[in-house]
Amino acid sequence: MNNQIIACAKKYDADIVGFAPADRFSPDDEIFKIFPETKTVIGLGFRVLRGIYRTAEEGTTYYQYTTMGVENLEETVMPLALINVSNLIEEEGFTAVPQRKNQLIVNDPDSTNPEMDYTDVVRGVMAEHQIDFLNCAVMCGLGEKSMINSLLTPEYGPFIRYCFILTDAVLAPTALANTNLCDRCGKCIEACPGRAIKESGELDPWRCSVYYNGANGSKNPFMPPDAFMGFENRMDIINGTAEFDADGAKEILDNIYFYPPAKHYYRTSICARACDRACYIHLEEKGLLTKKFKRKFREGEDWKLDTKQFETLKREKEWEFTVNQKEEK
Secondary structure, eight states: HHHEEEEEHHTOOOEEEEEEEESSTTTTOOHHOOOOOOOOEEEEEEOOHHHHHHHHHHHHHHHHHHIIIHHHHIIIIHHHHHHHHHHHHHHOOOOEEEOOOOOESSSSOOOTTBBBOOOTTOOOOOOOOOOOHHHHHHTSSSSSOOOOSSSBBTTTTTTTTEEEEESSSOOOOOOOOOOOOOOOOOHHHOOOTTBBBTTOOOHHHHHHHHHHOOEEEEEGTTTTTTTTTTTTTTHHHHTTTOOOHHHHHEEEEEEEESOOOSSSOOOOOSSOOOOHHHHHHHHHTTOOSSOOOOSSSOOOSOOOOHHHHHHHHHHHHHHHHHHHHHHHH
């Protein structure tokens, strides 16, 4: 039945299909809490179009990454593939349990999902079991885990999203990826406009959320000159060097109105996954990606905007305040 499943999945726009036998998972894995009879986990990978990242790379269009690369895949394409492959499996007399990530649920009560508005995220919902999506992707042979816990595939690098089906059908397994794509070069860490990734590869989700939404003025062409005017550490925020905790992040996020969100809670990514783009460029330069293109992803120097305009406005505002104070006296 593997070939039938692969054909159906690709008909509904999956780019990669993999199969993991249940014995690749520990007995206490979430997959068995959700569906104890699981014999196979089926992984479906969907590429995010390279061109969507390219427009952000050039600083010309940002909305398409969120609407077409995130929202459309998560809310339309992936569910359609899941339901049709699941229907095929159940037509053969086996049970199929589709697994699509609930982006609004975060088990860690102190964390957030940068792709969503933090006010919509529900935290600490332990009663709602969710599988470890990245681990399942690796177990299904879709790709390998990078140093910053993203999935790297030999075809598309980090430009990939994925979902799964749990089934009691015993299917032929896909071999685990043996690609060694991640060489821990650290390009992903260097590329983050908000220093949200530590040298160890650990991600600070609140910093990521702030700069995913475009708090760095050197990488946000939509930021107005008076952005964050009421903040004492205004220029540190704009330059990506500010220190803040979760409450500080929420205050910053409450003052980011530079670009509209998408429909299904998704926040528009102004950083456009700078970490993933840097990783892709590195893999492409090393010739490790099997999917080839006629032009390089980055053909020139990475651009940055001058943030002096924000410093100038601050001095002007301070001058206006001083003049007004003198006039009042």
